[in-house]
Amino acid sequence: MTTSTSPQSTGDGTAGGPGGGARTTKLAIVGAGAVGSTLAYAALMRGAARTVALLDVNRAKVEAEVLDLQHGIQFMPMARVEGSDDVAVCAGADVVVVTAGAKQKPGQTRLDLAEGTIGLMRTILPGLVEVAPDAVYVMVTNPVDIVTYAALKFSGLPPSQLFGSGTVLDSSRLRFLVAQHCGVAVQNVHAYIAGEHGDSEIPLWSSATIGGVPLLEWPGLGGRGPLTEQVRDDIAREVVQSAYRIIEGKGATNYAVGLAGTRIIEAVLDDEHRILPVSTLLDGAYGLDDVCLSLPTLVDRRGAAERVEVPLAEAELAGLRSSAESLRAVARRFGL
Numbered sequence: 001m002t003t004s005t006s007p008q009s010t011g012d013g014t015a016g017g018p019g020g021g022a023r024t025t026k027l028a029i030v031g032a033g034a035v036g037s038t039l040a041y042a043a044l045m046r047g048a049a050r051t052v053a054l055l056d057v058n059r060a061k062v063e064a065e066v067l068d069l070q071h072g073i074q075f076m077p078m079a080r081v082e083g084s085d086d087v088a089v090c091a092g093a094d095v096v097v098v099t100a101g102a103k104q105k106p107g108q109t110r111l112d113l114a115e116g117t118i119g120l121m122r123t124i125l126p127g128l129v130e131v132a133p134d135a136v137y138v139m140v141t142n143p144v145d146i147v148t149y150a151a152l153k154f155s156g157l158p159p160s161q162l163f164g165s166g167t168v169l170d171s172s173r174l175r176f177l178v179a180q181h182c183g184v185a186v187q188n189v190h191a192y193i194a195g196e197h198g199d200s201e202i203p204l205w206s207s208a209t210i211g212g213v214p215l216l217e218w219p220g221l222g223g224r225g226p227l228t229e230q231v232r233d234d235i236a237r238e239v240v241q242s243a244y245r246i247i248e249g250k251g252a253t254n255y256a257v258g259l260a261g262t263r264i265i266e267a268v269l270d271d272e273h274r275i276l277p278v279s280t281l282l283d284g285a286y287g288l289d290d291v292c293l294s295l296p297t298l299v300d301r302r303g304a305a306e307r308v309e310v311p312l313a314e315a316e317l318a319g320l321r322s323s324a325e326s327l328r329a330v331a332r333r334f335g336l
Ligand SMILES: O=P(O)(O)OC[C@H]1O[C@](O)(COP(=O)(O)O)[C@@H](O)[C@@H]1O
Pocket: 186, 187, 188, 189, 190, 191, 211, 212, 275
């Protein structure tokens, strides 16, 4: 079953109809759950790709999500939406985003989800690579660093072509909280969370800036105080806790992760050369290797093209090393 729009479309990412024939971009999203379908909605709203294809094992669910999205196309940048329970719907995709996995329940850590999800990756990756061998693969499913490491093994793809959404979302949570504290626009806060997308992640305070001022020297503005150590610790804790809080309240996180995923997709499809903290396989950076974790990385049409060597304070480097160790231990626990 494949549900699609426009009878003029060819289904292979090329536009049909009047003046058609030109190659257009295709985004495939694996998993039509809360994250996958919100990501599809965000990508369509932003006109990120001309074709958005959804793949899910649950045929009724994918069909319903596709119909609902199709009915909104009139109000969005022009696009085609299709969906199926057959992997063929992903054929010829330029970007494949993987959101499928076991659902996180209240109180569960991301690592609790690992085993079933790793098995799922082993099953789905080879079929995806067969139909979309040239796509850039973005893993979103948690625990994303472990899933990315596993997916690299199961797919045989080079590390630049397959990476994880990592701490792009955590960094936006951090920026939001810093912006709130300082009373400035979130876009003017430049700060990254590095390491695991999860409990051992590290805010890179020493390289963070606000409006050109190093964050550690931020004087405070409009009666609001500076970012003292206490304030920074509270913010860092809140970033780590925020996913748990959202899951407790509504069962899943979807809006911010959908937007963060869309940002990554745009960086790839528009060849933006944008620096984003995505999760990649380390090969010696900061003396670390054989582990996937997030560091600021240049993202463009090639995928995760090159890592940026951000200067780290001693405590940040120590945090990154222990994050790497805990992720490696988990990977070994699952036989990876
Ligand atoms: O604070 P500035 O220098 O005006 O920069 C704002 C720009 O930086 C961004 O926040 C991106 O920041 P990063 O490069 O730190 O990710 C854009 O969204 C925004 O347009």
